[in-house]
Amino acid sequence: MSCELCEADGGSVLWRDELCRVVRPAVEGYPGLLRVIVNRHVKEMTDLAERDRLMRVVFAAETVLRQLYHPDKVNLASLGNVVPHLHWHVIARFVDDAHFPDPIWAPARRAAKPRPAVTDDALARAIMAVL
Amino acid sequence: MSCELCEADGGSVLWRDELCRVVRPAVEGYPGLLRVIVNRHVKEMTDLAERDRLMRVVFAAETVLRQLYHPDKVNLASLGNVVPHLHWHVIARFVDDAHFPDPIWAPARRAAKPRPAVTDDALARAIMAVL
Numbered sequence: 001m002s003c004e005l006c007e008a009d010g011g012s013v014l015w016r017d018e019l020c021r022v023v024r025p026a027v028e029g030y031p032g033l034l035r036v037i038v039n040r041h042v043k044e045m046t047d048l049a050e051r052d053r054l055m056r057v058v059f060a061a062e063t064v065l066r067q068l069y070h071p072d073k074v075n076l077a078s079l080g081n082v083v084p085h086l087h088w089h090v091i092a093r094f095v096d097d098a099h100f101p102d103p104i105w106a107p108a109r110r111a112a113k114p115r116p117a118v119t120d121d122a123l124a125r126a127i128m129a130v131l
Numbered sequence: 132m133s134c135e136l137c138e139a140d141g142g143s144v145l146w147r148d149e150l151c152r153v154v155r156p157a158v159e160g161y162p163g164l165l166r167v168i169v170n171r172h173v174k175e176m177t178d179l180a181e182r183d184r185l186m187r188v189v190f191a192a193e194t195v196l197r198q199l200y201h202p203d204k205v206n207l208a209s210l211g212n213v214v215p216h217l218h219w220h221v222i223a224r225f226v227d228d229a230h231f232p233d234p235i236w237a238p239a240r241r242a243a244k245p246r247p248a249v250t251d252d253a254l255a256r257a258i259m260a261v262l
Contacts, residue, residue, distance in 0.1 A: 044205050046193050055186050062177050073215060074175050077208035081224060081232035084204060093212060101212035105234040 005085040006041050014124040015131065019050050020057055022127055024120055029112025030104060032069040032092025034061045034123070042086045045078060054088075057131065061090040064126040068118045075103065136216040137172050145255040146262065150181050151188055153258055155251055160243025161235060163200040163223025165192045165254070173217045176209060185219075188262065192221040195257040199249045206234065 004010070011023030020038050027033045036058050042048045062074050071092035078088045093100055098112040135141070142154030151169050158164045167189050173179050193205050202223035209219045224231055229243040 044193065044197070045207065046190055046197065046205075051190065052183060052186070055183070059177055059182065062175065066175070066177065073210075073212050074177075075208070075210045075212070076176065077206070077210070077234070079204075079206045079208070079234055081204050081206070081234070103208070103210055103212070103234060103236040106236045107238065 003041055003083065003085050005037055005083055005087060010035060010037055010087070012120050014120060015057075015127045020054055022057060022061055024123060027104075029098045030091060031115050031118065032065050032071060033104075034065065034090045035087050036061055036090060037087040038085070043080065043084045045086065048086060054086075058088045058090060060127055060130040061088075063130050064123060065090060065092040067126055068122060069115065072100070077103075134172055134214065134216050136168055136214055136218060141166060141168055141218070143251050145251060146188075146258045151185055153188060153192055155254060160229045161222060162246050162249065163196050163202060164235075165196065165221045167192055167219040167221060169217040174211065174215045176217065179217060185217075189219045189221060191258055191261040192219075194261050195254060196221060196223040198257055199253060200246065203231070208234075 009023055011025035013021050013023050015022040020036055023035050023037060025035060045051050065071060065074060069092040072095045073093040075091040075093050091104060096113045098108040098110055099106055140154055142156035144152050144154050146153040151167055154166050154168060156166055176182050196202060196205060200223040203226045204224040206222040206224050222235060227244050229239040229241055230237055
């Protein structure tokens with residue numbers, strides 16, 4: 001069966017090692033949304049021997065979003081109902097973003113506010129510094 | 132400021148140690164939903180020194196849901212936009228549950244199907260065996 005996260009990176013790649021990659025997908029209203037995607041096709045965290053190492057990358061993504069966006073909250077989620085290839089959403093949330101306080105998968109409550117511009121390069125450098 | 136997860140357990144307590152507790156809240160249509168809640172008031176994972184230990188409990192909850200429910204997918208999420216007291220949702224998902232393949236926070240797509248009855252006690256014993 002074809003899998004879109006086996007076939008493509010899933011966004012601008014900010015960092016990568018043998019286990020996983022940190023990408024920044026283009027998600028309307030959420031420039032501070034990163035995804036940490038396992039390179040090989042694994043479905044659940046408890047199928048992944050290297051889950052502690054993966055979480056270190058997830059927490060590095062959280063650290064970097066906090067440094068560069070100063071969000072009101074960070075949301076972490078590994079769902080994979082649509083694409084059952086292990087990936088984490090790491091999302092900088094703001095009280096005035098389109099869905100707050102709901103998760104970003106709920107219906108929008110308002111128009112997205114613009115956020116300070118943070119380049120891929122600035123994010124990539126910050127991740128490298130943390131990892 | 133008052134915090135509902137400082138003031139109450141947040142569900143039937145299945146397991147507890149000094150760091151955290153595993154509870155089963157009553158969530159319509161999702162009997163296979165556990166929450167792993169840090170006992171003290173901490174907001175983000177990167178504020179928590181014991182985050183590796185907390186994730187071991189989260190993964191134990193996933194293991195136990197897989198053993199007892201055989202779900203089609205497990206969803207893991209730490210959001211905390213409404214209650215900014217660190218807690219994880221660990222959710223057994225089924226292709227015919229009320230929201231699949233959407234997250235459970237999206238609008239429902241259909242009525243919830245009944246699931247096999249799994250008692251709190253069976254879940255508690257399974258968590259103990261894993262941890």
